[in-house]
Amino acid sequence: MKSRLLGAVCLLVLSDPSAYAAFDNQHKLWTHELKQYVDGDLIHYARWQKKRGNLEKYLKELAAITPEEYDDMTHDQRKALWMNAYNAFTVKLVLDNYPIAGKNPYYPTDSFRQVPGAWEKYQVTVAGKSYTLDAIEHDILRAFRYPEIHFAVVPAAKGCAAPRKRAFVSTTWETDIAQCKEKFLCDKNNVAIDPKQKTITVSQIFKWFPLDFAKASGISTRVPPPTDDQIVLAYLAKNLPARVKDDIPDTDKLADYKVIYKPNDWSLNDADAVKRPEIAKKEKTTP
Secondary structure (H helix, E strand, C coil): CHHHHHHHHHHHHHHCHHHCCCCCCCCHHHHHHHHHHEECCEECHHHHHHCCHHHHHHHHHHHCCCHHHHHHCCHHHHHHHHHHHHHHHHHHHHHHHCCCCCCCCCCCCCCHHHCCCCCCCCEEEECCEEEEHHHHHHHHHHHHCCHHHHHCCCCCECCCCCCCCCCCCHHHHHHHHHHHHHHHHHCCCCEEEECCCCEEEECHHHHHCHHHHHHHHCCCCCCCCCCHHHHHHHHHHHHCCHHHHCCCCCHHHHHHCEEEECCCCCCECEHHHHHHHHHHHHHHHCC
């Protein structure tokens, strides 16, 4: 009887490699999926929805991380884990509700924000514990005190950070985040400077999280405390890539610019939705 029971257990383990495979922090399966379905700044959700097996397998890997494995992770491994987890579970939630067709008048019909409770109620499992997407972003990722995480978190909206074709990993964490930062700040949809009008139009991300950028802004004055606009201007003056600064006659005077916060585009970052109007037009004109 004991031998039969032992044999059954061995068979179960052998038939499910994830039951014994240690988590290696490489996130290879997530990278594989990103390479398949990320197209520029957009994602092919329609195609991804038809082949969800690898995504589901990856999410199970995240859920199966043991407390011991998590405790042994380095700081950078944890940052990479939570960044990938947030972005991957967001994709899953989009696919669970795709095509999104909401009725909330405050957002586009295909917006991720049309999904009820997407951030504050939907439960995901990482390392055996349940979290909401809000908890991952605000309680965990922001707690790392890395303002650049806002340039890498992808909440499935065109107005926020764009997806990457590779997972975040600890060995290239600094380089990966630096690339996300440069891409975001070089995009005129996120930072548009008008030297003649002395205005700088920026993403709503800076309005939502100004204090997250305070330390990286280099502002040392605490009394009186700097305004949100002063923090944003100081951060940009210090962190704008060289190719953006070249368009500004005098970066030392950037502090005198007026900050305009651009309304956020909550449309789904859907590559297939972009092509549908073109297809419809082509079909209409074809004899």
